[in-house]
Amino acid sequence: MSNLPDIEERIRPLLASEPYQLNVDEHQSALLALLKDELAYACDRSASIRNYVERWPIDYRTSSRIADLPFLPVGVFKSDPPLALVDRSEITRTLASSSTTGQVPSRVVLDAATAKRMTKGVMTIIRDFIGPTRRPYLVVDTAATLAGSGELGARGAAIQGLRSFATELVCCLRSDPGGNLQLDVERLLEYATKWKDAEVLVYGFTYVIWNHLVKPLKNDGVALNLPNVRVLHSGGWKRLQQQAVTKEVFAGGVAAAFGCSPNRVIDFYGMVENVGVVYPDCEQGNKHVPAFANVIIRDELTLEPVTIGQRGLVQVCSVLPTSFPGFLLLTEDIAELIHHDGCPCGRRGTAFRFVSRAPKAEVRGCGNIETLRAHPFVNVA
């Protein structure tokens, strides 16, 4: 039976445990029953979800593996109003994705309980990578990105997600009158002088850090002296690929700007629809799956899970959300499955590497009608 208090009670220990200590079998059995109950809960709360789940080729109630459970493609979160499992009155915040120009952003709705679990989820994961201590937090963005109580963008959500690690938060960008991001060099230099020996936490979107911090500092011949800094970044590489900035070039550029080692620069994969779960690179360059989530890399031809060394579409799974149906989501990203256990970094469970967004097909043939005719036929007898 789908009983929300019972579900919440079963999520709690997964969130409280060490995130990377389960092997694949333990992990699967810990999540499968809970995900099934969450699906049943979603079906109770939403006739739309019930209609979808009932039409799934395999009855989820009898499934013996997570890979057989009905997943939603992330594109469904572009709907308006957003998909919700709670009444409007219970929604405390709506998160929107960082869609590229002209595209509709994805939106997910949070109630208080889900928001709390999201924060806890990110904390649990990040703590495993940078330790539990609070530290000065430098945000490579503007203060305005964090403003607004109703709808929060992906950048704002990611910044907020790390706030639990902060003793104080400083933003080093400002908007000029034209709305363009500008580096506040003076403020940054002051900050670097003040915290030169501290373990400063830095976060920004990948392209924002590169375009609005690394490049201006390099142009001005300025290097900060923050050797103990931890630079976390996320948000994808699409905009930097156009500038031929690879992951290695990025880490080198950031390290030069902050005066730290490149291994203090950590890329993490995450998305608004999977809020509460992030996938930082370990020192081996792999991404690991925490206890309260899962990743399935699916062969695009069969949608079956791939074997080690193969690439496919990424499905993210999370037991955290109960305000929106974000338990099992097929993304439009491609990743490679590295192994199911045994990363030298010591983290157990599935490891993968992000490869790219699924490339757009060159053409979809002479049947590809993108638009209606501009001059439709007038009525004829």
Added chain:
Amino acid sequence: MSDLIQAVISPEEIAQAAIRLRDVALNKDLSPRAVLELFERWAAALPGIDTQLIPGTAFLRLWLRRGTLEPILQRELGQAVFNCGWREEGQAKLRAFPVGVVGHWPAGNIEIQPVLSLTCSLLGGNASLVRVPTDLVESTQLLMARLRDVDPTAMLLERIKLVTFDHTREDLQMAMARNVDGAMIWGGYEAVSHVRALPFPHWTRLAVFGPRLSVAAMDAEIWNKPSERFSWCRRIARDVWQFDQQACSSPQVLFLERDSCGEVNSFVDELRQAFQEENQAHPRREIHPSLTSAICFARASWLLDNVANKAWFSQSPDWTILLGEGTNIPKPTQGRTLTVLLVDDLFQVISKFDGAVQTLGLAIGSAQKEEALAHAAARRGVDRIVKLGRMHVFASPWDGMDLIRPMVRVVRHVPSQDNAGAPRPPGTGREGHRKTGE
């Protein structure tokens, strides 16, 4: 790169190739009979372990047969084309000549299309400069290798230049456009819009095929008949499967005209069975990840958007049936995703066509009703009205256009001497036929 398809890197290579091709096309006659003879041999040479996996090869064999092409040539260019001579029309004589070099921009999703397209211009005596889409290089190479086997004197091959380059190489696209006298352009919205906008000389003739979509429709008399239902479902499945539903002639939606006693679930059950059988017979070998995403999205959004909607689909992206109601054509997903919509009246559906529909596949009980539907559809821009199961049978006209004639010039010769030409029968004096300027 293959020896039959050249990976070009500079505009000069394209310009040089066009000069050579034009020289051949304008200075050497090409007898349609000789072309048909060679095509017949090409068709016979096509079967093979390597070519059998190329989708559409069976159809290409059929297309290349004399029995297919001779009637098309005859209809488009007249019987005289086979005599390589001038045909008389009143005082004048008419004869078809090639326009010169025809550039071909085939769609990237249909393996046999580079070959199909160039055969049309060869039948008009032209030379062909073909841009082979990157994904089709291998299949085109295999098909053309069979032509080389049967064309030892290079009678046709000397008129063909196959090139390949990345579609983003604007300089090469422009070079192709600047050097052709005719262009056959096939593809989706983006591709066609892009190629049409290239700097063709003012004399270049453009024949544009696509983008279009196609629709299937059945009346209750047919889909309600248990004895015939499954065979119709198999025909629909065949039409959906070919070209992975990405061709302009692929049905994206099936409109079912309802009646009071129609049981749509039985029909969908049989359609599902036909889809499963077709999938077993013709399993997909690869799929673009973006198409997998699109299929998953179509399934989910269909069921989430309206709880009255239903769907049946495989665990893989192999096939999808979406069932609902409505008279509008939904946005196509392709990839073997058929939307089945119940309607009260097929005429209501047709009244909403806006010219984008290329083919209407029909299964209608009454011939009189079918004729009325065909007439209404033709009025609303549909260019092909065919029986379900035959939606992809490539024939002329296509998209409402002849396939050979657009790339020939029909030259009119009015002899300067009254006694020129064949003796005239008694009583056919010329005075009464003379027109100003002739």
